[in-house]
Amino acid sequence: MKTSTEYVRDGKPVAVSAERIDGDRWRVRVGDRIYEYRAQALGDGGVRLAPVGEEFDRSFVAYGAAAGKEFMVRVNGRTHTLAKPAGRKGGGGGAADGTVRAPMTGTVLDVLCKVGDVVAADQTLVVVSAMKMEHKLIAGVAGVVQSVAAKKGGTVEQGAVLAVVEPAKSDAAKS
Amino acid sequence: MSHNPPFRRLLIANRGEIAVRIARGLREMGIESVAVHSDIDARCAHVLAADHAMALGGNTAAESYLDIGKILAAAKKSGAEAIHPGYGFLSENAAFARAVRDAGLVFVGPTPEAMERLGGKKAAREEAIAAGVPVIPGTEQDLGDAGLIEVAKKIGMPVMVKASAGGGGRGMRLVEREQDLAEALQAGRREAKASFGDDRMILERAVFPARHIEIQLIGDKHGHVVSLHERECSVQRRHQKVLEEAPSAVVDEALRKRMGDAAVSLAKRVGYDNAGTAEFLLDPQGNFYFLEVNTRLQVEHPVTELVTGVDLVHLQVHVAAGGKLEQLLAGKDLRPRGHSIEARICAESPETGYIPAAGLLRLVREAEGPGIRVDSGVYTGWDVPPFYDSMLAKLIVWAPDRATACARLSQALRDTAYLGIPTNVDFLRRIVDDTAFRSARLRTDMLKLRPELAEGPKEPPEDLALAAAVLCQAMAKQPSASSGAASGVAAGSVAAWQDLQGFRVFGGAS
Numbered sequence: 087m088k089t090s091t092e093y094v095r096d097g098k099p100v101a102v103s104a105e106r107i108d109g110d111r112w113r114v115r116v117g118d119r120i121y122e123y124r125a126q127a128l129g130d131g132g133v134r135l136a137p138v139g140e141e142f143d144r145s146f147v148a149y150g151a152a153a154g155k156e157f158m159v160r161v162n163g164r165t166h167t168l169a170k171p172a173g174r175k176g177g178g179g180g181a182a183d184g185t186v187r188a189p190m191t192g193t194v195l196d197v198l199c200k201v202g203d204v205v206a207a208d209q210t211l212v213v214v215s216a217m218k219m220e221h222k223l224i225a226g227v228a229g230v231v232q233s234v235a236a237k238k239g240g241t242v243e244q245g246a247v248l249a250v251v252e253p254a255k256s257d258a259a260k261s
Numbered sequence: 262m263s264h265n266p267p268f269r270r271l272l273i274a275n276r277g278e279i280a281v282r283i284a285r286g287l288r289e290m291g292i293e294s295v296a297v298h299s300d301i302d303a304r305c306a307h308v309l310a311a312d313h314a315m316a317l318g319g320n321t322a323a324e325s326y327l328d329i330g331k332i333l334a335a336a337k338k339s340g341a342e343a344i345h346p347g348y349g350f351l352s353e354n355a356a357f358a359r360a361v362r363d364a365g366l367v368f369v370g371p372t373p374e375a376m377e378r379l380g381g382k383k384a385a386r387e388e389a390i391a392a393g394v395p396v397i398p399g400t401e402q403d404l405g406d407a408g409l410i411e412v413a414k415k416i417g418m419p420v421m422v423k424a425s426a427g428g429g430g431r432g433m434r435l436v437e438r439e440q441d442l443a444e445a446l447q448a449g450r451r452e453a454k455a456s457f458g459d460d461r462m463i464l465e466r467a468v469f470p471a472r473h474i475e476i477q478l479i480g481d482k483h484g485h486v487v488s489l490h491e492r493e494c495s496v497q498r499r500h501q502k503v504l505e506e507a508p509s510a511v512v513d514e515a516l517r518k519r520m521g522d523a524a525v526s527l528a529k530r531v532g533y534d535n536a537g538t539a540e541f542l543l544d545p546q547g548n549f550y551f552l553e554v555n556t557r558l559q560v561e562h563p564v565t566e567l568v569t570g571v572d573l574v575h576l577q578v579h580v581a582a583g584g585k586l587e588q589l590l591a592g593k594d595l596r597p598r599g600h601s602i603e604a605r606i607c608a609e610s611p612e613t614g615y616i617p618a619a620g621l622l623r624l625v626r627e628a629e630g631p632g633i634r635v636d637s638g639v640y641t642g643w644d645v646p647p648f649y650d651s652m653l654a655k656l657i658v659w660a661p662d663r664a665t666a667c668a669r670l671s672q673a674l675r676d677t678a679y680l681g682i683p684t685n686v687d688f689l690r691r692i693v694d695d696t697a698f699r700s701a702r703l704r705t706d707m708l709k710l711r712p713e714l715a716e717g718p719k720e721p722p723e724d725l726a727l728a729a730a731v732l733c734q735a736m737a738k739q740p741s742a743s744s745g746a747a748s749g750v751a752a753g754s755v756a757a758w759q760d761l762q763g764f765r766v767f768g769g770a771s
Contacts, residue, residue, distance in 0.1 A: 089735035098722040103730070104735040114480055116724040122729065127736040131624045131641075146725065150733025151680035159730040162658060163675040165687050166722040168730055189616055191647040195451060217617040217651050220452060244619075244647075252700035 093157070110139065112137050166219035184227045184251035188242040192216025197238050197249075203231040205251060212236045212248045227253040266291040266342050267582030272336045273297070273311065275347030275588050276326060277638030278654055279558070280307030286574035288312075295339040297332060299325035301646045306638045311693070314614050315339055326350045329357050333364050340555060343367035345574075349650065353380055353426075354558035361535040363675040370535045371480075379554040381425050389551040392527040397542070397550045399465025399572055407444050409464045413442055416466045422446055422455035425461035426564060432456065433500045435467055435706075443647045468550055470704040471542040473497065474509055476524035476574040477565045479573070481580040482763060485587065488521030489569050490597050492561055495703035496692060498715070503685075503708070504692060505561035506602040510663060510701035511543070515657040524541050527554070536562070536577050539754050542705075560655070562606065563636060567601035570594075600666040603657040604674065606695070608645050610683035611715040617649035623681035628673035632659045632666075645682060654657075656689075667699055688715060 090103040103115045107122070114121045122138040128147070136145035148161035157168045196213040199205060210222040211231070225231075229251045236248035268373070271287055272295040273280045284294040284307065296311035301320050308314045315335035317325040325331070327350055336344055344361050346352035348484055352370065359373040379385045381400035390396055400412045403425055413420045413436075424432030430480060432453035434445045446462055454460040472495040478485035493509035494502045512520070524539035538559050540552040562573045569592065579589050609617045625641040637654035640644065645653065660666035662673050674690040691714050692698050697707060 087735075087739075089731060089738060091731060091734065093727055093730065100727060102731045104728075104731040106735075108599065110730060112735070114728045116727045119724060121728055122723070125736070130614055130626065131737075132626070133729065133733050135729060146729065148729035148733055149475065149678040149680060152739075153623070153683075154620070154683050157734065158680045159726055159733060160678045160680060161726055161729040163720075164682075164722075164726070165678075165680075166726045166730070167683070168722070168727065172510065186651060191618060195455075210543055213308065215455060216647055217619070219316055219615075219617055220448060221616070247536050248294050 088091055089095040094171055095168075100189060101102075144194065184232075184253050185247055186211055186223050186225065186249040186251070187250055188214055188216075188244055188246045189221055189223070190216045190244045192221075192242060194236045194238055194240045194242055194248070195220065197234060197236050199225075199231045199234060200232055201231055203227065205231060211251075212246070214242065223248065223249045227251055229254040267579055267584065268292050269344045270295060270313075270339065270341045271345060271369070271578070272315075272332070272339060273307070273345050273347065274326065274332050275345075275350055275352075276302055276305055276307050276649065278636045278652065279347040279620070279638075281310040281713045282636050283347060283574055284310040284312075286572060287578070288579060289572075290575060292578070295335070295336050296342050297326070299646075299648070302650065304643070305478065306571060306640055306643065306679070313339055320349065321692045329360050331353075332373060333360060333366075334355075336361075336366055336674055337364070343369055343575070343578070344728045345369040346557065348557050353555070355380055356469070361496075366740075367581050369577050371533050371537060373762070375531045375533045375558045379527075379533070379537075379556055381461075382553050385423055385554050387516055388531055391529055392523075392529050392530045394523045394551045397465045397468055397552075403461040403463060406443055409441070409446060410442050413439065413464055419467040420464050421467045422462055422464045424447050424457060424459070426453065426457040426459040426462050431475065432462065440607075443722075447769065457467070459689070468542045468544055469706055470542055471495075472509070472703055473502075473509065473540065473542045473705050474512060474520065475538050475540040476547065476558075477562070478524055478528050478535070478537045478539060479571075479574075479576050479580065480528055481586045481589075482534050482583055482643075483585055484532075485585070486525045486528045486533060487586055487590065487595070489527050489565050489573075489595060490517055491520060492559075492564055492705065494561060495705050496698070496707065497705050498611070501575065502561065502605065504602060504604055504689070504698070505564055506663075506666070507564040507599065508597045508600065510703075510708075513579060516547065516549075522547075523551070527551075535580055536573055559711055560652070561603050563634060563655065564601040564603050567634070567657065568597040568599060570598070577677055599659055600663040601657060601659045602663075602666050602670050602693075604654050604670060604689045605652055605685075606654045606656060606677070606679065607651045607685050608653055608679075608682050609651045609685055611685050611688035612683075612717045615715070616683075617644045617651040618682040618684075620654075620682040621645075622679055624678060625680075626676070626678040627654065628676040630673070632669055633673050634658070639679070643750035646654070653684065663701065663706065664699070667693055687717060691717065 088105040092099045100117045123135045126136040132149045150159040192214045199211045205225045207228045212220045212223045232250045232252045234249045270293040287294045294311040295313040296308045309336045317324045317331045351357040355373040355376040358368045361368040419437040432449040436445045450460040477489040492507045493503040496504040538555045541549040542550045621644045627635045634657040639653045657671040671693045
């Protein structure tokens with residue numbers, strides 16, 4: 087059985103696959119490099135892996151789990167959140183396309199723009215409160231507010247579109 | 262410590278890790294615990310840890326853990342004789358403490374009168390001045406935005422604006438330029454209103470570089486107040502504590518005594534009993550300035566417990582029932598022994614501006630080993646709700662000296678995994694491994710001055726990380742031979758692991 091996927095590294099998609107050779111020996115391809123590992127699943131969701139063929143055998147214990155559309159892996163004392171190339175960007179203010187989204191589920195504290203407003207890229211359009219923290223969501227692009235979906239006092243889901251800014255076309259309008 | 266339990270049943274008006282920690286302490290004392298919970302918290306760790314559970318309904322803090330009527334009704338219905346408020350929520354609400362007392366129940370905390378005298382920053386400051394405790398120049402009352410801006414002009418920038426009813430950094434901001442004051446005050450008022458239902462703000466001169474040193478106090482109902490010495494909580498981000506330790510590397514015996522005496526005299530002045538913490542700023546010349554008193558158990562209380570050997574929850578419950586400190590602490594050597602450090606594990610992403618996260622924890626692996634304590638409020642499969650604080654757990658270590666405690670904490674963080682949502686685990690480890698932290702060169706603005714600690718390494722993940730990820734995915738997909746183990750343990754994986762300690766292996770039947 088072969089598991090193939092793609093992760094984004096340094097902004098570029100990297101093809102990655104794992105195929106069992108026999109027993110606990112696996113062939114792993116990362117881009118155009120091929121590795122051989124001995125790998126064993128642990129009972130608690132972890133995997134122990136040891137590169138084969140190295141004179142002094144180092145081994146690692148890795149823990150991995152899906153996190154939304156990404157995959158989180160913790161190995162060698164670091165956590166990596168690996169995105170799939172197809173995965174669309176998560177919520178958050180300041181998207182370069184002018185779509186202001188709720189960074190997480192919360193309450194709209196204030197709406198500081200209305201349709202037709204001319205806004206700068208760093209201008210706060212909506213203030214959202216989530217987990218007792220205030221988040222100022224900026225336009226992300228200079229332009230004209232096309233629509234405002236956020237209502238003061240309303241509850242919003244993570245990723246919900248709160249406002250849309252039509253990016254300004256002329257260079258002069260850029261902030 | 263105890264012979265007969267002072268209460269039969271006690272309600273915990275809180276959630277998450279602190280409610281778990283209190284429930285455990287109560288069980289050790291032979292007291293039944295009653296958990297309360299919102300709808301979304303029906304399977305939260307604190308509900309599982311308690312003997313009884315009462316639903317409060319609702320999801321937001323306002324409609325559950327902050328609803329005094331609902332909590333008192335739950336206490337009555339469950340037959341609880343006392344209420345422990347934990348920290349946050351209603352813990353520093355004098356009206357709640359009074360309502361508990363009026364309902365004929367015992368509040369595990371100071372009297373509402375003492376809370377009123379120390380609870381608001383303005384009141385506390387006046388009491389401190391009267392007790393001869395040094396304070397920072399500033400105003401003790403909300404003079405309105407215009408009035409506060411006038412005061413700022415008089416004492417000079419930079420200033421700190423704070424919620425009058427505050428705690429935990431909510432509504433608190435450092436303002437460096439006069440023109441930013443108005444906006445900071447408005448944002449502070451909004452946060453204060455949301456967190457405490459009270460939007461009053463105060464302002465004072467910002468002392469820096471400063472270290473945050475606080476004194477843990479415990480008092481009884483017979484006029485005795487004892488200092489359990491200092492904690493240092495200088496590593497902060499946006500006025501919220503990140504790492505806390507005891508003792509402080511810069512507090513010597515003489516300063517410890519001076520600060521402890523100041524805190525005790527302030528507490529005695531207001532007739533304080535139960536646990537409380539007097540917070541101070543310490544400047545490089547060794548001057549200390551009173552900040553505020555937190556009239557409750559603190560998040561970071563475990564580091565004091567580990568270096569003094571007392572159990573603060575046990576003590577709180579005993580003194581609430583009228584126990585005498587003379588007897589409760591008889592024969593105990595309370596001098597700090599060794600060194601303890603706590604790391605607050607939060608569902609937030611320091612790499613992207615500390616944005617908090619909610620969602621499903623698909624894999625939780627907490628550290629264990631000698632000198633390691635984990636006070637946790639989560640487990641694998643727990644869906645972290647978006648309504649409350651982002652703290653998941655506290656990782657606390659003890660070692661004979663500070664250097665070993667740092668090494669132990671770094672190692673324990675390496676062994677820690679909370680996967681499924683972003684956490685600050687890697688960030689905590691970067692700080693603990695940093696030279697400034699290792700050499701105890703701490704200041705409250707150190708994280709602001711060193712943004713790279715939050716941002717993390719710039720290098721892309723190495724091949725090993727991608728290989729590990731795909732192997733985790735491949736193995737999770739594998740049908741498990743005959744065991745039915747959910748994680749799909751590979752056949753033949755047991756032998757290699759039989760002699761390794763610390764890993765449970767199951768389902769390897771071939």
